Amino acid sequence: MSIETNLKNIIQTLPIGVGLVAVSKTKTNKSILEAYSTGHRVFGENKIQEMVQKWEILPKDIQWHMIGHVQRNKVKYMAQFVSLIHGVDSLKLLKEINKQAKKHNRVIDCLFQVHIAEEDTKFGLDKTELKDIIHSEEFQQLGNIKIVGLMGMATFTSDTSKVEREFKHLKSIFDTSKVSLPNISVLSMGMSGDYQIAIKEGSTMVRLGSSIFGTRNYS
DSSP states (O other), X not given: OOHHHHHHHHHHHSOTTOEEEEEOTTOOHHHHHHHHTTTOOEEEESOHHHHHHHHHHSOTTOEEXXXXXXXXXXXXXXXXXXXXXXXXXXXXXXXXXXXXXXXXXXXXXXXXXXXXXXXXXXXXBOHHHHHHHHXXXXXXXXXXXXXXXXXXXOOOSSOHHHHHHHHHXXXXXXXXXXXXXXXXXXXXXXXTTTHHHHHHTTOSEEEXXXXXXXXXXXX
């Protein structure tokens, strides 16, 4: 099936209130434009350099989400245009985003990334680290960032009960965090292999790549 057909079929099945990030990493501008032609405007990249190249060429009404791990020294390249940064996993990174956003007179929306998987390769904060940042004086003084929610990735496994538990855990952290961050509304969890479980457990934003664009090409 075509990218256009895949995207339309997925959008039709998503419950009201669940947003979709079309993960376009490693995909060509032509493929992105095919998805764009359906009216979809939210695309996710995991490498800042690749995202910048696409932003420079593709239509300016695309909302670019940075969904990968963010290196502090590269924040400056996307600060001018990025719509949402999913993977904020330290106060140092948050301060850098704030600094670069200020230079462009912007407030950049961000998600705290929470570590919920059993895999060491996944990034993210634990519950205590998250709480410490939220209650820190430094965090309260950051005027050019806006925390709009949380993000997490479940373990890559065929054990659906494990994935379910991890998403449930993130949802409970999200609910608890609302006491200190009453305006958060985004719970970004769920990818092509597990997004239906994520939605069942309360996700409000899913990040789908291969189910829209087909298998990734890393060559």
